[in-house]
Amino acid sequence: MPLTSPRRSALADQVIAQLRAQITSGEWPVGSRIPTEPELVEQLGVARNTVREAVRALAHNGLLDIKQGSGTYVIATSELAGVMNRRFAGADPRHIAELRSALEAEAARLAARRRTEQDMAQLSTLLERRERAWESGAAESFVEADATLHMAVVAASHNEVLAELYADLSMVLRDFLRADVGDRLRPESYVDHARLVAAIRERDDVRAAAEASAHPFGCRFKDE
Numbered sequence: 001m002p003l004t005s006p007r008r009s010a011l012a013d014q015v016i017a018q019l020r021a022q023i024t025s026g027e028w029p030v031g032s033r034i035p036t037e038p039e040l041v042e043q044l045g046v047a048r049n050t051v052r053e054a055v056r057a058l059a060h061n062g063l064l065d066i067k068q069g070s071g072t073y074v075i076a077t078s079e080l081a082g083v084m085n086r087r088f089a090g091a092d093p094r095h096i097a098e099l100r101s102a103l104e105a106e107a108a109r110l111a112a113r114r115r116t117e118q119d120m121a122q123l124s125t126l127l128e129r130r131e132r133a134w135e136s137g138a139a140e141s142f143v144e145a146d147a148t149l150h151m152a153v154v155a156a157s158h159n160e161v162l163a164e165l166y167a168d169l170s171m172v173l174r175d176f177l178r179a180d181v182g183d184r185l186r187p188e189s190y191v192d193h194a195r196l197v198a199a200i201r202e203r204d205d206v207r208a209a210a211e212a213s214a215h216p217f218g219c220r221f222k223d224e
Contacts, residue, residue, distance in 0.1 A: 015046055015054040023063055023074055030171060033071040034064070062086060081168040088172045096176045101213045103166055104150060108196065108212035110157035112205035119156040123197050126152050134190060139181050147174045149193060153212065156200065 019040075022028045035043065040051045055072055058064045062082015065075045076082035088096065111119070126149040133145035147170065154166045181189070199208035 009050070009053075011046060012050050012053045012057070015044055015050055016057055018044065019054055019058055020063065023058075024077055028074050030074050030077060033073050036071065076171055078168055081171060084168055085171050085175075089175075091172075093176055093179070096172065099169075100173050100176075103162070103169075104153065105209040105213035107154040107157040107159070107162055107166065108200060109205045109209040110159055110162075111153055112200045112203050112208040114158045115156045115200050115203070119152075120197075120201055122152050123149070123156065123200065127193060127197050130193065134185060137185055139183055139185055140178070142185060143174065143178050143181055146193075147177065153196070153200070 019034075022034070028034050034040075034055075037048060037051055037055070040055075041048050044051065055064060055066065059066050059072070061079045062085065063074065063076050063079065065073045067073065076085055115123075126145070130142070130145040130149050133142040136142075150173075151166070151170065154163050157163065193211075196208060196211040199205075199211055
């Protein structure tokens with residue numbers, strides 16, 4: 001929900017809603033820089049102060065990060081995602097790994113039961129993209145490809161609440177995965193997700209859950 005303030009105008013609330021829509025629709029993805037203040041003034045047809053007020057409100061809510069001299073960047077897709085990102089920024093990596101394992105195990109179990117042919121086509125495409133990203137040796141590309149595949153598994157569960165919760169946590173999970181992977185890909189940390197996708201395809205919910213929970217973050221946070 002947007003910030004509430006008796007001093008904020010209805011026009012500012014409208015601009016906040018418009019900017020939020022740009023973010024939640026994916027038109028301004030996480031990590032991207034939004035248009036400059038003069039560009040927003042021209043696009044929206046409102047005064048500079050109104051734009052500034054809306055941007056500051058969304059920054060306070062955790063969706064935007066205003067970096068002086070650089071621009072304003074999208075850092076979350078919802079207010080809850082922004083709160084989660086701040087709340088768990090200093091969390092124990094093992095605890096984040098365990099949370100991801102729990103969420104993804106249940107999502108994979110449901111996906112094996114409920115997946116559609118369209119889901120399987122998406123999962124197959126994203127699995128191939130993940131494997132190509134690994135072969136390229138580009139760590140950031142692999143992190144993005146891996147995260148996108150896991151998001152698709154959760155989406156295939158067809159549980160909207162689980163999917164929204166996972167999406168709100170996605171930046172936290174991605175940041176910890178990025179920290180685990182580091183700036184280079186290590187052969188010993190590679191985990192093949194083909195078995196996970198195969199279990200979902202074969203509607204084997206027990207095996208799908210086991211595959212999803214077996215390797216939440218490469219190998220660094222497994223119990224010894």
